[in-house]
Amino acid sequence: ILVLSACGDDGDGGGEYGLVQDGTLTVCSDVPYPPFEFEDADAPSGYSGFDMDLLQAIADNLDLEMTVEVVGFDPLQSGTVLASGQCDIGASAMTITEERMANLDFSDPYYDSLQSLLVPVDSGVTSIDDITGTVGVQQGTTGEAFANENLPEGASPEAYPGDAELWTALQAGNIDAILQDFPVNDEHAQADEGYEIVDSFETDEQYGFAFAKDEKTELLEAVNEQLSALREDGTYDEIYDRYFSV
């Protein structure tokens, strides 16, 4: 029998996971990225969203406090932030990719996603092939990579640090479209009838929680165990229904 010893466990509920701070799950995230992460004064961590609620449920089950540190997405996805030891886990609607796996470990997938194109309703654009001008993308994302490969001639990608900057730029008319994850563009389209998603792309993306490579194996295992427990006891579905209509 293989006994996983709780070596280093000082009994305060966290020592065994090699946490940055004993008893606390320190989460790094690029906020805002609704509906996955956004500020919420009523939430125990100060943040809500699909990622945040899932992690809060996991932290509760593991008897850990959850605290959130806001970081840029690009250094998070490249592994820099997590390698520095600032956080235990990265939660940022982050797609599991081969390239990222060179610098990060990922949890089991927890959400299936796709790319999409958001434009003003009067733009005359009905698909990616109609696009001319500039297409806003978030720096370091799979949306940026998709735009680099799939934009037609005459259109060019322009990278912004985050979703908030992209949305401001689109509303100001500084860019002609936003290419990014479907649920996030959909959030804008639902909130403002002046904008619509006119094209989507089945990129077969799956989100995972990220960890410094080879540094957090026990925490990663615990998170995976909790993810399947939450799927089994209905908590995952309950959280899913808070943010997504079927």
Ligand code: ARG
């Ligand atoms: N899923 C995309 C990726 O992994 C975009 C994620 C951006 N997330 C964020 N919180 N800004 O590249």
